[in-house]
Amino acid sequence: MSKQVGKNAARVDAYDKVTGRAKYTDDLCDRGALVVKVCRSTIAHGFVKAIDTSAAETVPGVVKVLTCFDVPDIEFPTAGHPWSTDPAHQDVADRKLLNRHVRYYGDDVAAVIAEDEVAAAQALRAIRVEYEELPFVLDAQEAMKDGAPQIHEGCKNNILAHSDVRRGDYETARQEPGLIKVEGWYDTPTVQHCHIENHGCFAYQEAGRVVVVTSTQIPHIVRRVVAQALGLPWGKVRIIKPYIGGGFGNKQDALYEPLCAWCSTQVGGRLVKLECSREETFVSNRVRHAIRTHIISYVRPDGTLAARKLEAFSNQGAYASHGHGVVAKGMNAFPQLYPCPNVECDSWTVYTNRPAAGAMRGYGIPQAMFAGESHIDDICKAIGMSPLEFRRKNLMPVGYVDGFSKNELYSDSFNQCMNKGMELLDYQRKYQEYQNQTGPLRRGVGLAVFWYNTAVWPISLESSSCRMVLNQDGSLQFQTGETEIGQGCDTVYSQMVADAVGIPLSDVHVVSTQDTDVTPFGTGAYASRQTYIGGFSIVQTAQALRERILNIAHEQTRMPAATLDLVDGQIVRKSDGRVLKSLGELATESLYSLEDSQHITAETTAQIKSNAYSFGCSFAEVEVDIPMCKVKLLRLVNVHDCGRLINPALAEAQVHGGMSMAIGYGLSEELKFDPKTGRVLNGNLLDYKLSTFMDHPTLEAAFVENPEPTSPYGTKALGEPPACSPAPAIRNAILNATGVAIDSCPITPHILYRKFREAGLIQE
């Protein structure tokens, strides 16, 4: 039945993007816009006592200087979660448009509105801020101690949230004689998304409403947050999202849209724009949570698990943003991935004076997999079992059902993915060959699997809306609230629409821009949900449109609708396959009918009450130069079971991008903080070591296709999963090469130098 789904259709936006014709936020902003720049705190924690703006206001070209003393007394949430009508499940509202209580080095305390960038920058330098400084804390566990600096009023020990999992009886189970105890502490870093287009937005007022054009993943959510922050009825806000240059979760948050919108209202509704520099993007947008994980496993000599304990401390930074959802997702994966009858898990999300952590590709799973999969290899080392054999023995079995989400593992995804990766890398032969090497250059291979689930049901709302509008020539436009953010959803949706309606792909026109005034409601791009969730509303809306079309065809052809079909843009009589007329003829006749003119459209909302596991693994091969403390990544293979591939070429590209991100996570990227001031030391693309092409091997992506039974197209998550397992695979390859178990990432030369010295591999 399927004709377009499964093919390598060219991206619908490819030509416009490679020729530079595609418009991004800044391309759309009128050159006469006023420029907003934010004045940032130069302390990590304290109160603004006074701000002297007099010199700044005299800078030629400055229109207005606004401070934390001018903003509405409204605290608002920023997380890109669907709103909950249950107050108990609403996101934490803990920041104002500009803040008197500053909570990280770089917090927003004032804003300058000027005629150009130079005037705005000069005014920023002329602002004098007087602070009452308070002690600050950067480490989550330090922040939990009694007497630590209090970052948000009423939040005891800075703990934003705690949650736990209990299965069986850990304390009794660990008493079993003959158990081997394996214990580890694993640290993951604060990293930033580094999407190529920095966040920026512009705002103006029109007909008494605020319009914001913004680089976001979540226009409908941003509309709600802007309205909340400004104290406006939600209908008074309109958000427009054009093409964006990546988001990776950073733009799954209301960033500077509320402040930009408010600034416009303070200058009579004039057009103002606020663009983050790269340096601001590192410090004052969102980052990935640094999570410290403590794992204890009690293992029998035969490799079965008797009891396990996990404690995870998630560094939230200064504001709640996505909050506890991130570490909780990782913690909940722990008892599922390697089921064990006796488990104790606790996770804490803790405010610190670091930049606010939010969503980032993988949403807690890259952290959890670095800790969990490193720990599995530590177990294997302790009991002398091969990493492959241990995983085969203990990983989630086929037929496993999670009690909460009702997710089921329908296929033998883990073994199939591991088999494929093993063959591609020649893993088993190399694993043996690389044992017990000597000399300065040593090679190793490593394996890690990952757990992931698609979308957010049943934690949050899952629905998707779609609208289709038929043109006179039989082509159509369609819109969804789910957003193209570079991942290619406009293309795969177009493929789905072509098949679901029964028209050629060339007759499908996606409306890429979301405009909350005209786009059907949808919560946006996140949780690797686009292809899965969008499929439901596309199929449902296509069905509604087809019914309308075939009913009109009945009127026009006098054949019963049930005997008609729409195939490749033609109205076909099913009994003999005769083409009765083209869809274009039908639509033209219908629209211009003097008797009964019909504008043929369909719009529906699909309710999605399911969610799907999406699993896979990574295999890495490294060469370690011990005296130089360097790791060269020779090969990296990712294998995914994301169900049926809608567009294999785009799927492969998606995997490559995630692997690239994970290479940096594993080997080089981290934000560093000055312990004396709390300032980010390396918030720029020179000092923050995003990995480059030259640091990459040829990225190898492979797939196992077990169609997902809950999805109309048999598909499930692939956006975030590729970033989840490469870092621990690299770590485990270094262990295979050198015998040295690294307990943190990124595994930089600095770390290797210390560890190799401890292990006696380097002598002074």
Added chain:
Amino acid sequence: MYDMKALYQAKSVADAVALRLAHPEAQIIAGGSDVLVQMREGKRAGAELISIQTLDEIRGVSLDPDGTLRIGSLTSFSHITRDSLIQKYINVLGQAVDQVGGPQIRNIGTIGGNTCNGVTSADSASTLHAWDAVVELTGPHGVRRQPIQEFYIRAGVVDIRAGEIQTAILIPKESYENCFGYYIKYAMRSAMDIATLGTSVNVRLSADKKTVERARVAFGVAGPVPLRAVHAEELAAGQPVSLELAERFAQAVKEDINPRDSWRAAKDFRIHIAVESAKRAFIESVKLAGGDL
């Protein structure tokens, strides 16, 4: 948009000197890969600039009549890497500057700018130190030549006097003849990075390739300015070529280097890498010179 007070376009070296005297506070700009970045950061906001970008008379590589290799200060990194004279006489310099930033930066960045910045991490600096380069400055009183080690005064400060501009980097014939070198940029990633440590070694072997006649080694980021490790050089001079010599040579660099602890890298780590890099660069240099280890 740059916060620039004025831009003066020099039409010749003499014009540049006149502009320097007329606007003593102005900053010279060549390729702009450092100056514009600093202006954007606000460090040089509101500055006056004197652009020497179009002075072709100080661009390019040539041989002076006495055999001195002359590298015009405006010569870009990518030009140096591809230049046949560089490849013939001091190939290691072309290799070193080919590791600056990325391709675009190497097309606009100049060796004059790289040295006038006075930063210890500049990829050209350690090799120029190791090859006893001479800096040529042109000013109101004519041309002045100065050994590169004296040109660097302290971190970020070089000896350019009122009205002067740097017009060339010179490599004397005695320095490059029969000399082969190797550069190791130690950085945290394989491109687009600043050196954690730069190590440039070169050797001249005896005619039979059995003896080190002269070995020179210079480091970037082993001190506030690029520096030579003279103890190691003295130790190696006149010694038979061997792996054991490479090891002793490398250990001896510790006598002279003085890297600091910073958030970018710890002192002990930098010293460790300096020793290992010196050993490897020495071995590679000897091999390039035709020696057998």
